[in-house]
Amino acid sequence: MGTVIKAEHVGKKYVILHQQQEKYVTLRDVIVKKTTSLFKSRARLNNTKSPATEKKEEFWALQDINFKIEQGDRVGIIGRNGAGKSTLLKVLSRITEPTKGRIKIKGRIASLLEVGTGFHPELTGRENIYLNGAILGMHRSEIKRKFDEIVDFSGVEKFLDTPVKRYSSGMYVRLAFAVAAHLESEILIVDEVLAVGDAEFQRKCLGKMQDVSQRQGRTVLFVSHNMQAITNLCSRVILINKGLVIQDDTPSKVIRDYVMFETSKDGSVFWNEDSAPGDSTIKLLAVKILDQKNNIQNRFFSKSKIRIQFDFILKEIDPDLVIGFDITDEDGVVIFRTYQNDSKQEEWPSFQKGSNSIYCEIPSEFLNVGTYYISPKISLHCKKWIFNADPLLSFEIELNHGVSPFWNVLSKSNRPGALALIIPWKKKTENF
């Protein structure tokens, strides 16, 4: 046992150039700027008004990160989008250098920040296993030895000699994860890669990660928006916000605090058009929790329906656009997920270019007493996530639909469970 990762005052600064759209410079711009500034510096002598200088803004993605990780720890890292999680992982996996501070590491690190990095669509599954393994730092002999195990885990043995461009996205992800999961390393760093892939596969991956850490004593760092996965897998959770470690404790405690403090409690979240999350297809403007009279609310009686409304702007209409959300409880357990296109196709809300509002209603007499959280999910089906947030809004339910004196009395001390369904019971008769 002992400390395997020690981060001391780690900071990472990015410089944002405001004038330019692109993140890189062009030679042309440099030449133009140099020559114009030559003239300008002369002109400035005559003109007291100085010309508008280029705006440079420093941005500390990581400010001062300190932590120690012991061998065999399973550490979850959570935080809002832009909190610095990904930057931290990039620094840890040596993709980018810290601006200040240092990290000491004992043992070999394998990091999986993206599934299938370096996969080439033209190559077959077999070829990609070797290629990807080599990119991840495995030797050919090591890959050979583990080849059968990798194929077995991925479940694509029938398609080993098919180019991966013909794979379904599920198969692709399975194969890619299989390679990474069989790396021989003491420390495994995994970014939100399980967001893709089906539920069964996610379970398999989590199982593999659990196996890796508990049976083989390896250390796992795991970033996810899936609070349930974090709770299941991790022994410890670090909460990061604005490049600082806010909390470092047991999963249940950190997650509870995180969803309590970080979610909007007034029943709505708004963005203005500049800061709106989204991409070239969609910009999300607001998520609202409404009552039947269209007022924004955050406390409901269980007898009333709860309307969840999404306001957004569509730049183009993509038939693969999927909008929905997860409802989770205080421990991050997902109660259910719903999407706008779960029902029959005729019943889907239609989209138009420009501003749209769609809503759904959570049925009455359904949820139990408690606080519930909404995590919006927007994606292009099986292609990419556009918005995959942690819990963003919360609302509370108070029970009032009990019709039985027994339940009503008992409701003073809450019934367990997330749902409060009234299910009628019948007497079994002989002739039925």
Place this chain on the structure above:
Amino acid sequence: MTRSKENEEFDLVIEGAGSNKRYWSDIWKYRELFLFLAWRDILVRYKQTVIGLAWSLFRPFLTMLIFTLIFGRLAKFPSGGVPYPILVYAAMLPWLFFSTSFNDSSNSLINNSNMLTKIYFPRMIVPVSSIIVNFVDFLISFALFIGLMFWYHFVPSWTILTLPLFFLWVVLISMGTGLYVSAVNVKYRDFKHIVPFVVQFGLYISPVGFDSSLIPEKWRLLYSINPLVGVIDGFRWAIIGNPRYIYLPGLFLSLSMTFLFLLFGVLYFRKMERVFADTV
């Protein structure tokens, strides 16, 4: 526990300011990746097109024809007793290797940008393995050369045994310039428009279409500042065996320029490498 002792306990210390002391041992550890990346590029090239193979035959052949026509037939440059196509082709071998490597390595980092931002490995592997890919092209054009020698009943001199040394030389030139240009290309994205021009310019200032002993004696040393002059002379000497191709002071100057380029390329690449992941 003293600080240095505490550091010893850890295998790796990540710090800012390019303090990676294990860079070269990492390159050794990742040595298989050089070949894997090259293997990928070759596989993809020949999988996608049959033209891939035809292209690596056509290009040297056509260039050789044109040069023979212009310099040998029209300008009537002396060939020194060897068939003009042989004279040209001996220079085409290193020239094509260099120009393709220069071109491919300049784009290599951009083409593999998704790898650079998602995974750690010594970045130098990317441009270098794009140069290794061209080894296959070199072998193909060499096979064509053997055919050409049969056609002209040309028997190479024993000095052809030194050819691997000169090949190594052109690899070093390609690496030095390739590392430099790949790093510049990440920083200035419009640099890629300049690359074809640089290659074309290089063709004019290198003795590909003619024998460099045509250059007046007093200019010959200056001419050899271009390291390709030395290597092309070397290829001609190795294949044809005539000592007139070798001009020793120039050869040494070219060789020193090669190492200077290599040193400069490596240093610049190492300096720029630190910000690749943030800018690519």
